[in-house]
Amino acid sequence: MTTALNENCMKAIMKDLDPGLRLHLSRTCPSLRQLDQEIPLKIQHLHISTSRLHIDTTTFKLGIVRHYPDVDTPEFVKKENSEGGTPYDVDVYGLRRSFKAETPDVDHYNFENQPEAWIIEMERLQEELLELELYSNPDKKKIENLHGKLAPLYHKYNDTTPPFDNYLQLMVISKWSQKIEKMSYGKLLHQAMEYLVSRIFARRRIFLDSFKLQGVPLPCNVHLIQVNRTRVTPDVLELMWYLLPNLESLDSLKVCNEDDEEFSNQEAEQLVLHSFPGIQHLRKLKNKEVFIKQDCFSALDVLLLVEDWLMTGRDLGTCFKFEVDSDEMDQVLRCLEDIEKMDNARRAVTGFDFSPKCVVIPMPNNTMELMADYQRDAKDKNLFIFTLKVQNIGE
Known part of the structure; x- marks a missing residue:
């Protein structure tokens, strides 16, 4: 007993x-x-x-999931729901609802805060869909996903009721x-x-x-x-x-914040930081390899860093990696979209399983290029690694 x-x-x-x-x-x-x-x-x-x-x-x-009571659930929504739903608030159409935390920061790269931004997004997706459908052997899964992403935008545009309900999970x-x-x-x-x-x-x-x-x-x-x-x-x-x-x-x-000791070792080959430094510190770092552990990802600072590298140049092999929580992947995607809009930028083929975008931009000397992409962390599925790397053209 x-x-x-x-x-x-x-x-x-x-x-x-x-x-x-x-x-x-x-x-x-x-x-x-x-x-x-x-x-x-x-x-x-x-x-x-x-x-x-x-x-x-x-x-x-916590996440927002969609439930389709009367029609089949789109595959990309099934995947999104199974991973916990969207980590941001949505409206009745499933589109992101703008929310600002009570902080002094303003994210100038958050397209949802711009007037009528959803219409711009709808037009962009329509163009991408049209481009895909022109291929002789189009990717049917990508086309289906684009139709799924366009559906709530069409409902908002036509002021009709979407065939799903949003739930908090x-x-x-x-x-x-x-x-x-x-x-x-x-x-x-x-x-x-x-x-x-x-x-x-x-x-x-x-x-x-x-x-x-x-x-x-x-x-x-x-x-x-x-x-x-x-x-x-x-x-x-x-x-x-x-x-x-x-x-x-x-x-x-x-x-623990950005103290002088942490940034004093600027000449070391490898540098690991445990908090996201501001752009003023990122510009000062001369290390060839920098790894910034999980912290709040600043799309604005990364974009300013990319512009700085394109203007001043960096050595071949320079590689900055940012560990990003999945909650903040929307910031990474917005960042990649803005990088892709820069002069001479283009998408490149990547071997990563989870990297829909890999963007490269020629460096000032025309023999190297700056590559920006991301991939899921091999050890923790809730983390992603966003990478900026200077490499030979076509590497």
Whole structure:
């Protein structure tokens, strides 16, 4: 006959238990909830964005999915739904709804913020479709996908009701299980994330090793006791804004930002940065290989860097890689579209399985070219690697 663990044993076990497993036990075992709330939660890596919540090995992913009750679901929508849905808010037509976080930054490359931008997008897709249909052996899958992307635009243009409904989906992924919940789309993603964070962490005391916030302030009922490394984009002022409800309760707070030591090793062959530097720092880096770990991707800074390289030139083999969360891939795609619009830019064939666009632009000396593309990270399917590389023409 088994004997239940007493309270002291449970406290000893729970204080060092994986936070994802602990939260799972608290949800499924009501008798443990009070004890779980009393013991401070230790988390190594916490990342909160408008659509993702990473707690060490557990990920809570919010997205908008489409449900077609009366007609077949397009293949590209099936794929999108299976991966968690769109990581941004949409209108009744499934088109991206503009949302600005309460930050001083403005993304000048977000086409949804421009007047009548959806009409420009519709015309662009129509041109791409017409070009594909002129081929002697057109790609039927690409044509089908383009028709699927044009359909909601036509519904908006003709003011007709689309054949689908939008739902808010929560996907919980951990080492132990994967759970999916769908609910009515009554809150914007950032509001749903604030509610989710409040439900998970409310009235808890939390010790953090690494903390990253993107576009979502912490609810007032979340109590941080200690934070060792914190990254919030774009600057410390925004960090203070997001942490304002918690500043008085913190025993210690260490902010890791763009310090001089990090950028002093400009002559090293390889340089790894753990936060996205501004354009003023990117321009200064003379390293041949730079890898910028997961952080907020700035399309504007990358475009300015491309323009700088095209004007001043860089050595053959110079390669800057940016680790990008899937939440921000729309920024990468917009960035590639803007690079493709530059003088003499063209698309190139790429061998990557997941890289619909690879853009190359001739460098000033006419013997080298700048290549820009992306691919899915081999180890983490939720990450992508965006690359800028100077190479020989046709390499």
